[in-house]
Amino acid sequence: GAGVSQSPSNKVTEKGKDVELRCDPISGHTALYWYRQSLGQGLEFLIYFQGNSAPDKSGLPSDRFSAERTGGSVSTLTIQRTQQEDSAVYLCASSFMGLAGVYNEQFFGPGTRLTVL
Protein backbone atom coordinates (compact mmCIF):
# COMPACT_ATOMS: atom_id res chain seq x y z
CA GLY A 1 0.00 0.00 0.00
CA ALA A 2 0.91 3.64 -0.18
CA GLY A 3 1.40 4.11 3.54
CA VAL A 4 1.34 2.41 6.91
CA SER A 5 -2.09 1.08 7.74
CA GLN A 6 -3.48 -0.02 11.08
CA SER A 7 -6.61 -1.82 12.15
CA PRO A 8 -8.98 -1.44 13.78
CA SER A 9 -9.09 2.33 13.92
CA ASN A 10 -11.07 2.17 17.15
CA LYS A 11 -11.42 -0.59 19.70
CA VAL A 12 -13.55 -0.57 22.80
CA THR A 13 -13.12 -3.47 25.18
CA GLU A 14 -13.94 -4.46 28.70
CA LYS A 15 -11.36 -4.64 31.42
CA GLY A 16 -9.77 -8.08 31.54
CA LYS A 17 -10.29 -8.92 27.86
CA ASP A 18 -7.47 -9.52 25.39
CA VAL A 19 -7.05 -7.32 22.32
CA GLU A 20 -5.03 -7.55 19.11
CA LEU A 21 -3.93 -4.54 17.11
CA ARG A 22 -2.63 -4.88 13.60
CA CYS A 23 -0.07 -2.93 11.60
CA ASP A 24 0.69 -3.19 7.89
CA PRO A 25 3.96 -1.38 7.17
CA ILE A 26 5.04 0.17 3.91
CA SER A 27 6.14 -2.54 1.50
CA GLY A 28 9.88 -3.11 1.67
CA HIS A 29 10.33 -1.48 5.06
CA THR A 30 12.23 -3.88 7.26
CA ALA A 31 12.07 -1.82 10.45
CA LEU A 32 8.81 -1.53 12.35
CA TYR A 33 8.07 0.35 15.57
CA TRP A 34 5.13 0.45 17.95
CA TYR A 35 4.47 3.56 20.03
CA ARG A 36 1.72 4.47 22.46
CA GLN A 37 0.19 7.91 22.96
CA SER A 38 -1.71 8.61 26.14
CA LEU A 39 -2.75 11.75 27.95
CA GLY A 40 -0.67 11.02 30.99
CA GLN A 41 2.52 9.69 29.40
CA GLY A 42 2.65 11.36 26.01
CA LEU A 43 4.23 9.45 23.13
CA GLU A 44 6.23 6.39 24.23
CA PHE A 45 8.18 3.75 22.36
CA LEU A 46 7.04 0.17 22.92
CA ILE A 47 8.90 -2.25 20.68
CA TYR A 48 11.09 -2.40 17.56
CA PHE A 49 11.23 -5.10 14.90
CA GLN A 50 13.94 -5.70 12.37
CA GLY A 51 12.50 -8.25 10.02
CA ASN A 52 10.69 -10.75 12.21
CA SER A 53 12.97 -10.27 15.20
CA ALA A 54 12.39 -7.85 18.06
CA PRO A 55 15.83 -6.85 19.35
CA ASP A 56 14.45 -3.89 21.32
CA LYS A 57 11.47 -4.55 23.57
CA SER A 58 12.57 -2.06 26.18
CA GLY A 59 9.38 -0.01 26.05
CA LEU A 60 6.84 -2.74 26.73
CA PRO A 61 5.21 -1.68 30.03
CA SER A 62 4.39 -5.15 31.36
CA ASP A 63 4.35 -8.82 30.44
CA ARG A 64 0.71 -8.40 29.40
CA PHE A 65 2.05 -6.74 26.26
CA SER A 66 3.53 -8.77 23.44
CA ALA A 67 4.04 -8.38 19.72
CA GLU A 68 5.00 -10.45 16.77
CA ARG A 69 5.80 -9.89 13.14
CA THR A 70 5.46 -12.41 10.38
CA GLY A 71 6.92 -12.55 6.89
CA GLY A 72 8.85 -9.39 7.61
CA SER A 73 5.62 -7.51 7.10
CA VAL A 74 2.45 -7.46 9.22
CA SER A 75 2.82 -6.99 12.95
CA THR A 76 0.34 -7.68 15.71
CA LEU A 77 0.46 -6.09 19.14
CA THR A 78 -1.41 -8.11 21.75
CA ILE A 79 -2.51 -6.83 25.12
CA GLN A 80 -3.73 -9.47 27.53
CA ARG A 81 -6.08 -8.86 30.46
CA THR A 82 -6.52 -5.22 29.51
CA GLN A 83 -6.58 -2.59 32.20
CA GLN A 84 -8.04 0.91 32.09
CA GLU A 85 -4.56 2.41 32.05
CA ASP A 86 -3.99 0.66 28.72
CA SER A 87 -6.42 3.11 27.09
CA ALA A 88 -4.39 5.05 24.55
CA VAL A 89 -3.73 5.49 20.86
CA TYR A 90 -1.33 2.86 19.58
CA LEU A 91 0.77 4.05 16.66
CA CYS A 92 2.83 1.97 14.30
CA ALA A 93 5.71 3.29 12.21
CA SER A 94 7.95 1.70 9.62
CA SER A 95 11.22 2.62 7.99
CA PHE A 96 13.63 1.31 5.43
CA MET A 97 16.66 -0.13 7.18
CA GLY A 98 19.53 1.18 5.19
CA LEU A 99 23.19 1.45 6.03
CA ALA A 100 24.15 1.85 9.66
CA GLY A 101 24.37 5.48 10.61
CA VAL A 102 22.26 6.55 7.65
CA TYR A 103 19.06 8.35 8.44
CA ASN A 104 15.94 6.27 7.95
CA GLU A 105 12.73 8.24 8.29
CA GLN A 106 9.88 6.63 10.20
CA PHE A 107 6.46 6.85 8.58
CA PHE A 108 3.53 6.65 10.96
CA GLY A 109 0.20 4.94 10.55
CA PRO A 110 -3.14 6.48 11.57
CA GLY A 111 -3.20 4.66 14.91
CA THR A 112 -5.67 2.51 16.80
CA ARG A 113 -7.60 4.20 19.59
CA LEU A 114 -8.08 1.67 22.40
CA THR A 115 -10.61 2.31 25.12
CA VAL A 116 -10.80 -0.05 28.06
CA LEU A 117 -14.01 0.26 30.05
Add this chain to the structure above:
Amino acid sequence: ELKVEQNPLFLSMQEGKNYTIYCNYSTTSDRLYWYRQDPGKSLESLFVLLSNGAVKQEGRLMASLDTKARLSTLHITAAVHDLSATYFCAVDSPGGGGSEKLVFGKGTKLTVNP
Protein backbone atom coordinates in the same frame (compact mmCIF):
# COMPACT_ATOMS: atom_id res chain seq x y z
CA GLU B 1 18.22 8.09 29.82
CA LEU B 2 17.43 10.51 27.02
CA LYS B 3 14.90 13.17 27.95
CA VAL B 4 13.29 15.66 25.60
CA GLU B 5 11.65 18.79 26.91
CA GLN B 6 9.51 21.18 24.97
CA ASN B 7 8.25 24.56 25.93
CA PRO B 8 5.80 26.03 26.02
CA LEU B 9 3.30 23.17 26.28
CA PHE B 10 0.43 25.46 25.36
CA LEU B 11 0.63 28.45 23.07
CA SER B 12 -2.21 30.74 22.12
CA MET B 13 -1.32 33.39 19.61
CA GLN B 14 -2.96 35.83 17.29
CA GLU B 15 -2.81 35.59 13.56
CA GLY B 16 0.07 37.53 12.11
CA LYS B 17 2.29 37.18 15.17
CA ASN B 18 5.63 35.40 15.45
CA TYR B 19 6.65 32.89 18.09
CA THR B 20 9.24 30.20 18.83
CA ILE B 21 8.84 26.74 20.31
CA TYR B 22 11.88 25.30 22.07
CA CYS B 23 13.06 21.72 22.30
CA ASN B 24 15.89 20.68 24.64
CA TYR B 25 17.30 17.19 24.88
CA SER B 26 19.56 15.67 27.47
CA THR B 27 22.14 13.54 25.62
CA THR B 28 24.06 13.81 22.40
CA SER B 29 22.10 13.17 19.25
CA ASP B 30 22.61 14.30 15.68
CA ARG B 31 19.05 13.74 14.54
CA LEU B 32 16.07 15.75 15.56
CA TYR B 33 12.58 15.63 14.13
CA TRP B 34 9.58 17.91 14.21
CA TYR B 35 6.09 16.50 13.73
CA ARG B 36 2.67 18.01 13.49
CA GLN B 37 -0.45 16.30 14.83
CA ASP B 38 -4.00 17.45 14.16
CA PRO B 39 -6.75 16.30 16.55
CA GLY B 40 -7.60 12.64 16.01
CA LYS B 41 -4.89 12.28 13.37
CA SER B 42 -1.49 10.65 13.19
CA LEU B 43 1.91 12.30 13.08
CA GLU B 44 2.94 14.28 10.03
CA SER B 45 6.65 14.77 9.51
CA LEU B 46 7.60 18.43 9.18
CA PHE B 47 11.38 18.59 9.42
CA VAL B 48 14.34 16.31 9.89
CA LEU B 49 17.47 18.03 11.16
CA LEU B 50 20.57 15.92 10.73
CA SER B 51 23.54 18.08 11.64
CA ASN B 52 24.66 20.93 13.82
CA GLY B 53 23.59 24.25 12.43
CA ALA B 54 20.93 22.72 10.18
CA VAL B 55 18.13 25.08 9.28
CA LYS B 56 15.07 24.12 7.30
CA GLN B 57 12.10 26.21 6.26
CA GLU B 58 8.69 25.33 4.92
CA GLY B 59 6.18 28.09 4.50
CA ARG B 60 5.75 29.94 7.79
CA LEU B 61 7.72 27.38 9.79
CA MET B 62 11.47 27.31 10.24
CA ALA B 63 13.39 24.77 12.31
CA SER B 64 16.98 24.89 13.47
CA LEU B 65 19.33 22.63 15.40
CA ASP B 66 22.23 23.41 17.71
CA THR B 67 23.71 20.06 18.76
CA LYS B 68 26.25 21.68 21.08
CA ALA B 69 23.50 23.32 23.09
CA ARG B 70 21.22 20.30 22.54
CA LEU B 71 18.53 22.70 21.42
CA SER B 72 16.18 22.93 18.51
CA THR B 73 13.75 25.71 17.76
CA LEU B 74 10.61 25.83 15.65
CA HIS B 75 9.90 29.40 14.63
CA ILE B 76 6.48 30.46 13.44
CA THR B 77 6.29 33.56 11.28
CA ALA B 78 3.06 35.51 10.77
CA ALA B 79 0.88 32.73 12.16
CA VAL B 80 -2.33 31.74 10.43
CA HIS B 81 -5.26 29.72 11.78
CA ASP B 82 -4.29 26.66 9.69
CA LEU B 83 -1.18 26.24 11.81
CA SER B 84 -3.29 25.36 14.85
CA ALA B 85 -2.16 21.85 15.86
CA THR B 86 0.09 20.07 18.33
CA TYR B 87 3.79 20.10 17.46
CA PHE B 88 6.19 17.47 18.73
CA CYS B 89 9.94 17.30 18.63
CA ALA B 90 11.64 13.92 18.82
CA VAL B 91 15.21 12.65 19.07
CA ASP B 92 16.75 9.32 18.01
CA SER B 93 17.67 7.03 20.85
CA PRO B 94 19.70 4.12 19.47
CA GLY B 95 18.83 0.76 20.93
CA GLY B 96 19.44 -2.91 20.38
CA GLY B 97 19.61 -4.42 16.93
CA GLY B 98 19.78 -1.12 15.08
CA SER B 99 16.75 0.36 16.79
CA GLU B 100 16.37 4.08 16.15
CA LYS B 101 13.45 4.57 18.46
CA LEU B 102 12.23 8.09 18.90
CA VAL B 103 11.96 9.87 22.22
CA PHE B 104 9.32 12.58 22.04
CA GLY B 105 8.73 15.80 23.86
CA LYS B 106 5.31 16.28 25.43
CA GLY B 107 4.16 18.46 22.56
CA THR B 108 3.18 22.08 22.17
CA LYS B 109 -0.50 22.71 21.54
CA LEU B 110 -0.68 25.75 19.32
CA THR B 111 -3.89 27.70 18.89
CA VAL B 112 -3.91 30.57 16.43
CA ASN B 113 -6.77 32.97 16.98
CA PRO B 114 -8.18 35.27 14.30
